Amino acid sequence: MPRTSVVESPGCPPLRALTTDILGLIKVVEARTKPAGVAKVVETWGAPDAPRAVLAASLADRAVDPVLAVARKNGVVELLNPLNGETLAGVNAAAGRAAPADSSAEEDPLATLHLFRRHALDSSMLGTFLACTEKGKAYVKSVAKENASSDMAVGPSSSWDVSNSGTVQFSSVDAGESYAMFGGKGIEVNLWDITSCSKIWSAKSPRGNSLQIFTAPWFTAGTFLCKDDHRKIVACTNNHQVRLYDTASQRRPVISVDFRESPIKAVAEDPNGHAVYIGTGRGDLASFDMRTGII
Amino acid sequence: MAKERKRRQPADAPPPGDDDEGRDHRREKKPRKERPDPVLPSQIKNKDKRKEVHAKLKREKKAQKRKLARERGQAAQRAVELGEQPPEKLVPRTIENTREPDETVCRPDDQELFAGNDADEFNAVLKQQTTPKVLITTCRFNSGRGPAFIEELMQVIPNSCYVKRGTYELKKIVEYANNRDFTSLVVVHTNRREPDALLIINLPAGPTAHFKLSKLILRKDIKNHGNPTSHKPELVLNNFTTRLGHRVGRMIQSLFPQEPNFRGRRVVTFHNQRDYIFFRHHRYIFEMKENKIASKDKKAKTSESKSQPEKQVICRLQECGPRFTLKLLTLQHGTFDTKNGEYEWVHKMYHQICCHTKVVIIQLPWDYTSLFLPFSPSKNLSLLAPCSSRLL
Numbered sequence: 034m035p036r037t038s039v040v041e042s043p044g045c046p047p048l049r050a051l052t053t054d055i056l057g058l059i060k061v062v063e064a065r066t067k068p069a070g071v072a073k074v075v076e077t078w079g080a081p082d083a084p085r086a087v088l089a090a091s092l093a094d095r096a097v098d099p100v101l102a103v104a105r106k107n108g109v110v111e112l113l114n115p116l117n118g119e120t121l122a123g124v125n126a127a128a129g130r131a132a133p134a135d136s137s138a139e140e141d142p143l144a145t146l147h148l149f150r151r152h153a154l155d156s157s158m159l160g161t162f163l164a165c166t167e168k169g170k171a172y173v174k175s176v177a178k179e180n181a182s183s184d185m186a187v188g189p190s191s192s193w194d195v196s197n198s199g200t201v202q203f204s205s206v207d208a209g210e211s212y213a214m215f216g217g218k219g220i221e222v223n224l225w226d227i228t229s230c231s232k233i234w235s236a237k238s239p240r241g242n243s244l245q246i247f248t249a250p251w252f253t254a255g256t257f258l259c260k261d262d263h264r265k266i267v268a269c270t271n272n273h274q275v276r277l278y279d280t281a282s283q284r285r286p287v288i289s290v291d292f293r294e295s296p297i298k299a300v301a302e303d304p305n306g307h308a309v310y311i312g313t314g315r316g317d318l319a320s321f322d323m324r325t326g327i328i
Numbered sequence: 329m330a331k332e333r334k335r336r337q338p339a340d341a342p343p344p345g346d347d348d349e350g351r352d353h354r355r356e357k358k359p360r361k362e363r364p365d366p367v368l369p370s371q372i373k374n375k376d377k378r379k380e381v382h383a384k385l386k387r388e389k390k391a392q393k394r395k396l397a398r399e400r401g402q403a404a405q406r407a408v409e410l411g412e413q414p415p416e417k418l419v420p421r422t423i424e425n426t427r428e429p430d431e432t433v434c435r436p437d438d439q440e441l442f443a444g445n446d447a448d449e450f451n452a453v454l455k456q457q458t459t460p461k462v463l464i465t466t467c468r469f470n471s472g473r474g475p476a477f478i479e480e481l482m483q484v485i486p487n488s489c490y491v492k493r494g495t496y497e498l499k500k501i502v503e504y505a506n507n508r509d510f511t512s513l514v515v516v517h518t519n520r521r522e523p524d525a526l527l528i529i530n531l532p533a534g535p536t537a538h539f540k541l542s543k544l545i546l547r548k549d550i551k552n553h554g555n556p557t558s559h560k561p562e563l564v565l566n567n568f569t570t571r572l573g574h575r576v577g578r579m580i581q582s583l584f585p586q587e588p589n590f591r592g593r594r595v596v597t598f599h600n601q602r603d604y605i606f607f608r609h610h611r612y613i614f615e616m617k618e619n620k621i622a623s624k625d626k627k628a629k630t631s632e633s634k635s636q637p638e639k640q641v642i643c644r645l646q647e648c649g650p651r652f653t654l655k656l657l658t659l660q661h662g663t664f665d666t667k668n669g670e671y672e673w674v675h676k677m678y679h680q681i682c683c684h685t686k687v688v689i690i691q692l693p694w695d696y697t698s699l700f701l702p703f704s705p706s707k708n709l710s711l712l713a714p715c716s717s718r719l720l
Contacts (some may be wrong), residue, residue, distance in 0.1 A: 056443055081443030251668075271668050295666050314670040 052237035053103060053113060054299030065133045078118030085109075086295040089146035092156065092273035093160060102148040110146065112160055112176060121311050142167055145204035147213070161212060163227065166206050169195040170217075173227065196220045205256045207263040214266055221271045222268045223278055236268070248272060254300040256309065260324060267323060269297035275311060277323050291325045292319055387512055401700040423602070441571075445578070448616075449530050453582040462488035462583055463510045465501060470523025476546055480650045481514070483556050484596060484609055485583055502663050511584050511585070516541075526654060527664065530579055530667075534662040535672060537579055539654040542667045547649030554611050554646040559592020560585050567600040573671055575657060576605075594648075605654040610645045 041323035050062040050072075064072040079085075089244050092115060093100045094252040101115040112122040161175040173191045195201060199219030212233070216222040224234040238250060242305050243258045258265040264281045273295055276286035294314035302309050307324050321327070337525050370387060372378040406413045419425070434441055445451065450460045460569055462485050470493065482488050496504075498515065505513050510531055515526035526539040547553050559572075569576030580598055595669070597608040659673040 054446060056440065058440065078438075081440050081447075083443070083447030085446075224383075296670070298670060316671065316674060 046058075046278075051090070051092065051101060053090050055086045056081040056083060057085035057087055057105065059087070059090075059113070059117075061103075064103050064105040076118065088143050089164075089170075091146045091148040091162065092261050094206060102146055102160065104143040104146040104164060106142060108143065110143070110164060110174075112161060112162075112177070112282055113147075143321075144201045145215075147204065147206045149206070149210050154189060162205070163206065165195060165201050165215065166287050167202075169199075169201050169215075169220075171195050171204075171225075173211075191230055194226075195223070195225070204253065205266075207257040208261070209263060212257075212263045214255050214257065214268075216245065216250075216255050218251045218271070219249060220252065221250050221253055222255060222266065222278065224266070234280040235284065236278060236286075239285055239289065250254040253296055253298055256300050256302045256310070258302055258309070265280075265323075267300060267302070269300050269311060271296040273297055273308070274311065275321055275323075275326075277326075288326045290324065292321075329547070336500075352575075400520070404636055430570050433569050434571060436575050439575070448575075448578070449533060449535065450578045450582040453579065456585060456586050458511060460487060460512065460582060461510045462512045462514060462541060463501075463505045464488055464490045466493045467515065467517045468493055468495065468589045470516075470518050471517060472523075473544065473546065474516055474518040474521075477523050477544060477650060478516055478545055481516070484561070484650075485514075485560075486560050486585055498664050502529060502531070514583075516581065525657075528579060529664050530582060531663070534578070534660065535575075536660040536662070536664045537576060537656060538658045538663070538670075540657055541652055541654055543651070543653040545649065545651040550647050550649045550651065552646065554648045556594060556609065557592050557612070557649045559585065559589040559594050561592070561594040561596045562590065564595055564597040565600075568598075572656075572659065573600060575672075603655060605656070607650070607652050607654065609648045609650065611648055612643050612645050614641055614643055635654040643671070662665050 049278040051063055052060050058077055058081055060074045060078070062072050062182050063075050067078045084107055087103050088106055089104040091102045093102075099115050100121065101113045102110055103113065104110050109123050111120060113120055127148045136311035141166055144167045145163075145165045149163070149316075156270070159172065159242040163171065163173050165171040171193055196217075200217045201215055201220060203212055204215045204239065206227075211227055213220060213225045213227050215225065220237070222236040223232050225231065236250075238248070241256050252268050253264060253271050255268040257263060258267050258277070263281060266278050266280065266284075268276050268278060270276065273292050275290045275292060275297065277288040278284075279287050290315070292311065295317065297311050298314050299307055308320055308322050312318050348635060369378050370381040372381060374558065404414045437554055453460050455561055458514075464481060464485075466478065478490055478630040487570055493501075502513060505635055513527075513531060514620045515527035515529070516523050517527065519525070521542055523541050526541045527536065528539070529536045541661050547555075561584065565577045568574055577598075577600075584596065593612050597606075597610065599606040599608070655675075656673075657675050659670050
């Protein structure tokens with residue numbers, strides 16, 4: 034099954050998508066205007082290898098040195114050139130976990146990955162990424178251009194614990210790349226400052242209904258709504274709900290909208306700053322205006 | 329008669345001129361007689377006359393068709409006598425050969441497909457690392473033909489056992505089956521005393537296929553039915569060609585053991601056509617075709633087999649039952665979870681309405697069946713023709 038998809042707009046074809054799958058392959062899908070927008074796979078990178086299945090992917094789409102990062106099942110984060118699929122570096126994310134020696138990459142796989150878009154001040158750095166495992170270990174690591182094939186290439190890194198229980202299922206970083214959002218099964222949405230590694234906000238469960246029945250939190254997707262405002266976030270739950278939070282005012286959702294009957298698996302914000310697009314487990318797509326909650 | 333006369337008088341009045349009156353009348357009569365011939369039968373208002381004209385037209389059409397067929401036959405015979413090449417045989421247009429091929433049809437040289445097969449959930453069973461072990465259960469309220477169907481299903485699938493459902497939830501049953509090392513869980517859903525759904529859950533981590541079950545005929549309702557033996561059956565999978573069909577085919581394959589007992593001459597057929605999977609269970613035997621003299625000897629119970637210049641091997645089938653039809657409704661990722669689960673494929677109505685020439689599980693000629701068969705294709709190719717002749 035396709036795991037994740039990153040869409041890149043510039044270039045000759047009007048649509049160019051990099052898709053990853055459970056076999057560890059990365060496929061380039063392009064749609065051109067001549068055959069009336071028919072999308073097809075034009076390139077396949079990598080060899081089919083099930084232990085190297087892709088769990089998460091992130092693309093730093095910038096004019097100078099664009100980098101694609103993929104997190105594989107064996108705990109390795111690879112940096113590739115998104116133009117030709119050339120492998121630039123490979124970092125073992127488990128290298129920094131010296132304290133829990135008994136855990137392995139199979140028991141605690143990587144759940145989320147984000148490659149920072151901003152260019153580092155030091156031009157010798159290839160890229161910096163934020164990765165989080167299912168049990169809540171978060172890492173921020175940098176990779177240098179020189180000695181890219183060895184683990185000694187890892188630059189200054191930091192790590193912290195997102196949560197002590199539950200399973201992390203998603204994370205998101207705002208446009209300014211200073212704050213990160215995490216959520217998952219049994220984990221409320223929480224906001225972290227990446228620079229100081231501290232939690233600055235955490236969501237609260239909605240009030241119970243008339244029977245005082247609370248639902249356990251199970252967040253499956255989330256994103257920051259505006260580019261210039263990191264305080265408005267949208268989180269989607271497994272109970273097919275789209276919730277809008279305002280971290281400046283309160284800890285409960287401002288707007289909560291139900292959508293059909295399937296868990297919401299993916300969410301993406303619109304560049305205009307007040308609409309989101311969601312995808313469900315049954316394959317439905319919808320667009321929500323978060324100012325009014327209308328589809 | 330008087331009314332008719334009165335009506336005719338005004339018709340005669342309009343033509344002018346007394347001398348030409350008779351001639352005009354005659355001229356008018358002749359075109360009227362000629363007109364009914366090219367007129368369509370549906371324009372005739374009298375039912376009896378309309379019926380006659382229609383029957384006459386149909387007779388003429390049939391005669392013309394028969395004449396054309398006879399001419400084609402004579403032309404073929406003439407060509408054979410003269411030693412020439414016979415004229416090209418016309419291929420009729422059917423739903424099957426006018427179907428557009430789906431873009432997800434598996435190709436024989438797809439390395440990614442083979443790598444996907446090595447990595448999927450059925451690999452342990454199909455590589456014979458694990459013996460298939462099937463748990464069969466029912467829905468909560470089970471009566472009618474359900475128990476009889478389950479009894480016959482247990483005879484079809486080797487190494488399967490039936491456990492009463494009781495009041496357990498399906499998630500608990502999945503845990504129970506996982507703890508006891510079952511490889512598959514089959515739930516027969518009964519509605520109004522009739523089995524109407526089949527849920528196949530591959531263990532330990534899915535996927536889950538939900539089929540609609542229809543046209544169930546039990547063994548006792550099949551004439552001249554045979555009783556199955558305990559040999560491990562051979563498996564025939566027809567037309568599981570697309571990626572979805574390939575996945576469903578591998579799931580069905582993982583229910584049966586991977587080393588069939590050929591001595592038992594027992595075969596289970598899953599034939600896929602237009603998104604329906606037809607299940608049949610047969611016992612077969614290969615025989616030498618005998619001529620009249622041999623048949624006379626057969627009547628006399630003579631065991632001698634005479635050598636004849638023309639020998640032909642035919643395959644005779646005896647149906648053991650049950651007989652039913654499946655249709656895939658959903659294919660879910662992971663074990664059974666309708667609320668939180670993620671679906672790989674969901675049957676939606678517009679698949680059939682908008683593109684009636686496209687179906688999701690596409691069919692191709694027999695050459696592709698070697699991709700899905702667990703044993704040698706040469707053995708099965710002789711089986712395919714008699715089975716398909718029965719099914720189609």
